[in-house]
Amino acid sequence: MSLSDRTNLPVLLPFRVGTVPRRATRLDIRHGAALIAALSLSIGIGEAVAGPGTPSIAATILKWTPLIAQGFALNIAMSFLAMAVGTAVGVPLGLCQISLLAPVRGSSWLATQIFRNSPWLVLLFYCMLLLPFEINIGHTTVPLPGWLKSTVGLSLPVMANVSELVRGAVRSIPFGQWEASESLAFTRLQTLRMIILPQCVKRMLPPWMNLYAILTVATPLTSIVGVSEAMTLTGDILSSEARTELLVPMYLYLLLWFFVYCYPIAVATARLEHRFQVR
Amino acid sequence: MVWEPDQPLVRLRDVHKRFGAIEVLAGISLDVMKGEVICVIGPSGSGKSTLLRCINALVPVDRGSILVEGQEVNDPKLDKLALRRKVGMVFQQYNLFPHRTALQNVMMAPIHVLKRDRREVETQARALIRKVRLEGKENAYPGELSGGQQQRIAIARSLAMNPDLMLFDEITAALDPETVKEVLTTIRELAEDGMTCVIVTHEMGFAREVADRVYFTDRGIFVEHGPPKEFFANPRDPRTRQFLSQIL
Numbered sequence: 001m002s003l004s005d006r007t008n009l010p011v012l013l014p015f016r017v018g019t020v021p022r023r024a025t026r027l028d029i030r031h032g033a034a035l036i037a038a039l040s041l042s043i044g045i046g047e048a049v050a051g052p053g054t055p056s057i058a059a060t061i062l063k064w065t066p067l068i069a070q071g072f073a074l075n076i077a078m079s080f081l082a083m084a085v086g087t088a089v090g091v092p093l094g095l096c097q098i099s100l101l102a103p104v105r106g107s108s109w110l111a112t113q114i115f116r117n118s119p120w121l122v123l124l125f126y127c128m129l130l131l132p133f134e135i136n137i138g139h140t141t142v143p144l145p146g147w148l149k150s151t152v153g154l155s156l157p158v159m160a161n162v163s164e165l166v167r168g169a170v171r172s173i174p175f176g177q178w179e180a181s182e183s184l185a186f187t188r189l190q191t192l193r194m195i196i197l198p199q200c201v202k203r204m205l206p207p208w209m210n211l212y213a214i215l216t217v218a219t220p221l222t223s224i225v226g227v228s229e230a231m232t233l234t235g236d237i238l239s240s241e242a243r244t245e246l247l248v249p250m251y252l253y254l255l256l257w258f259f260v261y262c263y264p265i266a267v268a269t270a271r272l273e274h275r276f277q278v279r
Numbered sequence: 280m281v282w283e284p285d286q287p288l289v290r291l292r293d294v295h296k297r298f299g300a301i302e303v304l305a306g307i308s309l310d311v312m313k314g315e316v317i318c319v320i321g322p323s324g325s326g327k328s329t330l331l332r333c334i335n336a337l338v339p340v341d342r343g344s345i346l347v348e349g350q351e352v353n354d355p356k357l358d359k360l361a362l363r364r365k366v367g368m369v370f371q372q373y374n375l376f377p378h379r380t381a382l383q384n385v386m387m388a389p390i391h392v393l394k395r396d397r398r399e400v401e402t403q404a405r406a407l408i409r410k411v412r413l414e415g416k417e418n419a420y421p422g423e424l425s426g427g428q429q430q431r432i433a434i435a436r437s438l439a440m441n442p443d444l445m446l447f448d449e450i451t452a453a454l455d456p457e458t459v460k461e462v463l464t465t466i467r468e469l470a471e472d473g474m475t476c477v478i479v480t481h482e483m484g485f486a487r488e489v490a491d492r493v494y495f496t497d498r499g500i501f502v503e504h505g506p507p508k509e510f511f512a513n514p515r516d517p518r519t520r521q522f523l524s525q526i527l
Contacts, residue, residue: 185360
């Protein structure tokens with residue numbers, strides 16, 4: 001409620017040049033509705049152009065759903081793993097970026113910038129081609145399947161982005177917090193651990209969840225390097241069915257899977273951002 | 280050198296500090312005896328806050344000597360943490376830790392820095408919160424407290440380290456006029472208990488009442504100092520007179 005709604009006195013409202021949208025555009029339930037509408041429409045059109053005697057498109061989609069679900073599970077697994085690895089490495093890397101030692105600060109900055117500004121696909125190819133297909137640890141041989149190698153490839157940009165998140169969050173804490181802790185004789189490490197970083201977690205959570213959503217929708221990139229995830233399997237299904245009218249509904253259907261998974265994350269992120277803004 | 284209580288607790292000699300082209304401290308000398316209350320007044324940008332930050336080594340000085348209980352602060356081998364355990368500081372912007380309750384704010388440093396027993400610290404912390412008249416607010420977060428309340432918790436937080444010296448940096452400058460009084464009362468009681476205090480303030484009435492000596496700084500030097508009655512009644516230097524006439 002704005003001030004002018006609460007009073008009948010003449011209130012001077014702030015002057016705004018142009019209009020700025022209040023909230024950033026986010027995934028919305030209307031996007032989901034549009035997606036379902038498009039899917040239904042494409043199925044309808046597909047049925048209309050399909051020749052007589054072919055099984056219905058809806059039935060075909062349903063028939064392949066378990067396989068797509070199986071592929072999608074791999075997408076989720078890869079996103080989980082890449083996020084975990086990227087965060088586990090990215091947080092220390094980000095802390096190195098605020099180190100008092102210039103060489104540590106410089107090298108971690110360089111690593112962050114390189115991996116943050118490289119196209120994800122390039123990193124993915126590098127990992128696929130440079131990592132061996134198996135590694136020997138002692139006497140045991142550990143195979144490195146394609147999906148694992150590409151998960152490493154995906155975790156690199158995640159790491160660099162998390163590193164920047166950490167650096168930015170630490171920088172955003174008011175300098176007075178550092179001064180106060182220093183004057184209470186906390187060491188730098190104690191200050192970071194007990195005073196600065198706990199305040200950063202709250203600030204970092206929404207952008208971190210945002211990054212996860214971006215990572216999830218980036219996992220189909222691995223289909224290019226031959227990982228059998230949902231996108232690859234959808235392609236396989238289409239070539240085995242060999243029906244052009246299936247093409248549009250099938251990919252829309254896959255898109256719906258991603259929407260259903262990412263939508264709750266988007267909502268939760270927006271809620272958290274809103275909550276932290278108030279305090 | 281062993282420090283004896285009859286020597287100055289803080290001894291500044293010809294302290295210089297420069298930020299780029301601006302000489303913030305241009306030769307400051309000052310002796311503070313144990314139990315004394317010193318008020319530093321002067322126009323903005325005259326180096327008052329920097330002076331306090333130099334005493335507890337938050338800001339390194341360029342030249343000169345700062346002795347705190349006989350320990351040289353302007354020394355690369357200085358144990359900063361040992362110094363800061365003896366010197367408490369309260370800031371204009373309170374700087375409470377927003378993710379911790381009032382009680383936790385007070386307890387953190389004694390537990391983690393001094394490694395004292397948690398239960399003993401809690402007893403002391405509750406007593407300090409009572410002393411600054413905020414009992415019942417132990418479990419409130421800083422965001423739920425008013426400016427004056429936050430500042431009093433910040434004072435309690437600093438006192439929990441049992442410092443020998445307290446530095447106050449314009450601690451009422453960000454407060455509403457009504458809440459200024461409650462904070463000043465807390466400091467007055469502290470001074471009466473014999474705490475050695477260096478106070479940077481714009482509250483002339485308070486300085487007149489609580490200080491043993493008042494120092495007036497302008498452009499990085501102490502222009503004039505004296506006991507408050509004399510200082511405020513008969514300022515000798517024209518710069519002091521001009522400053523006082525502007526704000527009194």
